[in-house]
Amino acid sequence: MKWLLLGALLGLLLTIPQVLALTTTVVTALASQPLLVAFALGAAARPHLPLVGRWTR
Numbered sequence: 001m002k003w004l005l006l007g008a009l010l011g012l013l014l015t016i017p018q019v020l021a022l023t024t025t026v027v028t029a030l031a032s033q034p035l036l037v038a039f040a041l042g043a044a045a046r047p048h049l050p051l052v053g054r055w056t057r
Contacts, residue, residue, distance in 0.1 A: 012019045030036060 009023070013023070
């Protein structure tokens with residue numbers, strides 16, 4: 001799925017040159033919000049973190 005999205009983006013960049021400016025603007029706007037960046041990094045790292053033990057009785 002990741003490669004399909006990357007291919008679609010590259011295809012748009014090759015066929016419509018203005019998409020590069022739009023993509024750059026969107027990425028810059030998203031990266032300028034630290035809370036959104038922190039949430040995205042945490043969501044990406046979550047599956048790779050070890051599970052904490054359950055409560056014991």
